Amino acid sequence: MTDARKYRDRIYIVKDIILTLSEYGQLNQTALFSFCGLNISKHKGILDNLEQNEMIRREEVEEGKRTVTTFKVTPKGMNFCREIIEPYEHLFPRSGKSSGNLFKLGCLFFI
Numbered sequence: 001m002t003d004a005r006k007y008r009d010r011i012y013i014v015k016d017i018i019l020t021l022s023e024y025g026q027l028n029q030t031a032l033f034s035f036c037g038l039n040i041s042k043h044k045g046i047l048d049n050l051e052q053n054e055m056i057r058r059e060e061v062e063e064g065k066r067t068v069t070t071f072k073v074t075p076k077g078m079n080f081c082r083e084i085i086e087p088y089e090h091l092f093p094r095s096g097k098s099s100g101n102l103f104k105l106g107c108l109f110f111i
Contacts (some may be wrong), residue, residue, distance in 0.1 A: 012089070013038065013046055014085065015085045018056070019080045019081065020032060020036050020084075022078060027071060032071060054076060054077075057074050
């Protein structure tokens, strides 16, 4: 039996895509999804949405008989990551990440 993957919120998928593109400069779709640990058929809609909102830019280059599509992050995408997603992650850290100054809530049951 294989290990079940943990659920990742959409906002963190967006952040992973933007940061991966900023780290590598430009990537094709397969490499991008591979580096981010995403499934192309499940998460292509997120990529299309980011492009539609001008967070990333698609570039098509002809290489012989085939067309290679690469993606790059835009300044708008970097600003969105810095101004929206990073404060969000600070308030709601991903599970598994803990900060020393965060309080862990627990339950106390009286019987």
